[in-house]
Amino acid sequence: MTHLSRSGGQILVDALRIHGVDTAFGVPGESYLDVLNALHDSNIEFIINRQEGGAAFMAEAYGKMTGKPGICFVTRGPGATNAAIGVHTAYQDSTPMILFIGQVGLDFMDREAFQEIDYRRMYGQMAKWVTQIDRAERIPEYIARAFQIATSGRPGPVVLALPEDMLIEMKAVADTGAYQAVQASPAAAQIDQLRTMLAAAKRPLLLLGGATWNAQACSDVKRFAEANRLPVACAFRFQDLFDNAHPQYIGDVGIGINPKLAARVREADLIIAFGPRLGEMTTSGYSLIEAPLPRQRLVHIHPDPQELGSVYQAELMIASGAPQGAGMLAHMDPVDSSAWAGSANQARAELAAWQQQPPIFQDGAAPLDLWQLVRDLQAAVPADTIITNGAGNYATWAHRFYSYGPMRTQLAPTSGAMGYGVPAGIAAKIVDPARTVVTFAGDGEFMMNGQELATAVQYRAGVIIIVFNNGMFGTIRMHQEKNYPGRVSGTGLHNPDFAALAVAYGASGEVVETTAAFAPALARALEHTRSTSLPALIELRYDGNLITPGATLDAIRAAAQKAQQ
Ligand SMILES: Cc1ncc(C[n+]2csc(CCOP(=O)(O)OP(=O)(O)O)c2C)c(N)n1
Numbered sequence: 001m002t003h004l005s006r007s008g009g010q011i012l013v014d015a016l017r018i019h020g021v022d023t024a025f026g027v028p029g030e031s032y033l034d035v036l037n038a039l040h041d042s043n044i045e046f047i048i049n050r051q052e053g054g055a056a057f058m059a060e061a062y063g064k065m066t067g068k069p070g071i072c073f074v075t076r077g078p079g080a081t082n083a084a085i086g087v088h089t090a091y092q093d094s095t096p097m098i099l100f101i102g103q104v105g106l107d108f109m110d111r112e113a114f115q116e117i118d119y120r121r122m123y124g125q126m127a128k129w130v131t132q133i134d135r136a137e138r139i140p141e142y143i144a145r146a147f148q149i150a151t152s153g154r155p156g157p158v159v160l161a162l163p164e165d166m167l168i169e170m171k172a173v174a175d176t177g178a179y180q181a182v183q184a185s186p187a188a189a190q191i192d193q194l195r196t197m198l199a200a201a202k203r204p205l206l207l208l209g210g211a212t213w214n215a216q217a218c219s220d221v222k223r224f225a226e227a228n229r230l231p232v233a234c235a236f237r238f239q240d241l242f243d244n245a246h247p248q249y250i251g252d253v254g255i256g257i258n259p260k261l262a263a264r265v266r267e268a269d270l271i272i273a274f275g276p277r278l279g280e281m282t283t284s285g286y287s288l289i290e291a292p293l294p295r296q297r298l299v300h301i302h303p304d305p306q307e308l309g310s311v312y313q314a315e316l317m318i319a320s321g322a323p324q325g326a327g328m329l330a331h332m333d334p335v336d337s338s339a340w341a342g343s344a345n346q347a348r349a350e351l352a353a354w355q356q357q358p359p360i361f362q363d364g365a366a367p368l369d370l371w372q373l374v375r376d377l378q379a380a381v382p383a384d385t386i387i388t389n390g391a392g393n394y395a396t397w398a399h400r401f402y403s404y405g406p407m408r409t410q411l412a413p414t415s416g417a418m419g420y421g422v423p424a425g426i427a428a429k430i431v432d433p434a435r436t437v438v439t440f441a442g443d444g445e446f447m448m449n450g451q452e453l454a455t456a457v458q459y460r461a462g463v464i465i466i467v468f469n470n471g472m473f474g475t476i477r478m479h480q481e482k483n484y485p486g487r488v489s490g491t492g493l494h495n496p497d498f499a500a501l502a503v504a505y506g507a508s509g510e511v512v513e514t515t516a517a518f519a520p521a522l523a524r525a526l527e528h529t530r531s532t533s534l535p536a537l538i539e540l541r542y543d544g545n546l547i548t549p550g551a552t553l554d555a556i557r558a559a560a561q562k563a564q565q
């Protein structure tokens with residue numbers, strides 16, 4: 001306990017240290033100069049970004065990687081509005097994060113002073129908790145609560161506004177202790193009930209997803225799956241919760257799902273959904289698992305009691321964090337699994353078939369075979385490589401053909417936010433410089449936060465960025481052709497020379513247009529990032545007609561035109 005007088009900014013930075021903060025992201029503003037001043041003498045690394053959207057995404061990716069709240073500092077009004085995309089993503093993805101916003105002084109508050117916003121209203125729907133700290137002596141209390149809320153139950157973002165004059169108040173105030181994330185555990189009777197339901201099943205399926213996982217929980221759930229010979233699928237963009245090379249891994253339940261896997265989900269007689277919210281993307285628009293009353297028997301395990309029963313009326317609802325639930329399941333007496341003994345094998349064969357080279361690339365049909373590219377990538381990088389992406393059809397190549405290793409090897413927004421991949425990749429490299437990080441980005445995607453390449457160069461974050469340049473906002477073009485065939489509107493892109501742009505930033509840049517050119521270019525990029533710790537960009541230029549592994553734009557348009565006749 002200290003009785004020395006400290007400024008609000010100093011009390012805040014001291015509190016961050018107490019809660020274990022080592023890194024923060026942000027864009028400076030005159031509204032929080034006293035925090036910047038306190039950071040000057042702290043051992044917190046403050047990563048300066050080039051746009052608050054990039055900063056908020058980096059903080060979110062930090063939260064995903066570490067399980068600790070990602071910290072982001074932005075200025076009022078314009079800074080706070082730019083940061084919103086990262087807060088929304090943290091909310092949808094259940095990621096612990098704290099956004100600090102420099103705020104108008106209390107002396108001018110509520111006059112719509114310069115850049116003033118009421119953040120409680122602005123962020124009300126996107127954050128777990130939004131408030132403003134009006135008294136410097138209460139900073140330790142507010143910060144401790146922010147960390148509790150961001151990490152406990154279903155994790156998520158907290159937003160704290162910091163009035164400028166409050167930050168320069170001098171106060172003698174005691175610090176708090178460090179936060180403790182609180183998670184519920186299953187009751188023994190609930191595990192018994194789960195066991196009874198599993199013992200009665202013929203076609204059970206374990207579906208993993210959501211937040212609060214750690215390496216121990218992943219290993220515990222593996223033990224449970226192995227002991228009961230369960231086929232294991234992962235929810236949309238949670239593909240790294242179960243080693244994809246494991247013989248019981250059967251694929252991801254997300255956008256563009258393997259139709260055979262979709263049928264298995266639909267026809268399962270018991271789904272143990274451990275962790276996921278079971279959102280629109282995971283359920284194929286609430287069709288694989290119907291809401292509110294699923295046809296399958298459903299066990300839903302989720303950290304938030306408020307989530308349970310809110311969309312799905314599961315037969316058994318268990319409020320539990322992943323480590324707590326997995327720990328108990330690992331010790332559950334296994335059931336007789338002879339009824340489904342071969343099902344993981346069969347489903348695994350269906351996954352292997354789904355991951356074969358698609359017909360549109362067979363026999364050298366395209367100069368650049370994106371399927372072979374993923375094979376080449378997989379062969380060249382270590383198993384613990386982190387793959388990041390945002391939204392766009394290019395992400396399909398990673399999701400469907402890349403085999404994700406152990407947790408955390410996938411950083412991808414379940415919110416479907418474009419612009420996530422580049423900052424997430426840079427954050428991953430900053431958090432764990434020893435690991436290889438590869439970002440998949442569309443040409444549209446890259447331009448939404450490509451400016452953060454400057455941040456990567458400044459902090460020597462040697463991420464490899466693969467830009468999929470098809471000259472269009474391809475996902476939207478695909479939907480256009482399906483719904484308004486031949487009427488291309490608002491989806492074409494005239495792009496800069498991405499490789500030259502990368503070089504201008506201080507990264508390396510190469511253009512690849514043929515299958516054979518990719519592996520050597522990747523080898524050079526890996527060598528460049530290793531020897532210089534600087535980023536490398538590979539721009540893939542390819543025919544935009546190759547819109548998905550399964551169909552060309554021409555085929556989609558022709559089918560839509562036929563259907564409309
Ligand atoms: C921030 C944001 N804006 C718009 C969208 C809608 N959207 C989804 S995918 C997409 C196009 C992505 O284009 P690109 O990155 O080039 O990838 P491609 O589909 O061409 O492979 C758009 C505009 C979104 N998801 N997020």
Ligand SMILES: [Mg+2]
Nearest residue numbers: 442443472474
């Ligand atoms: Mg594109």
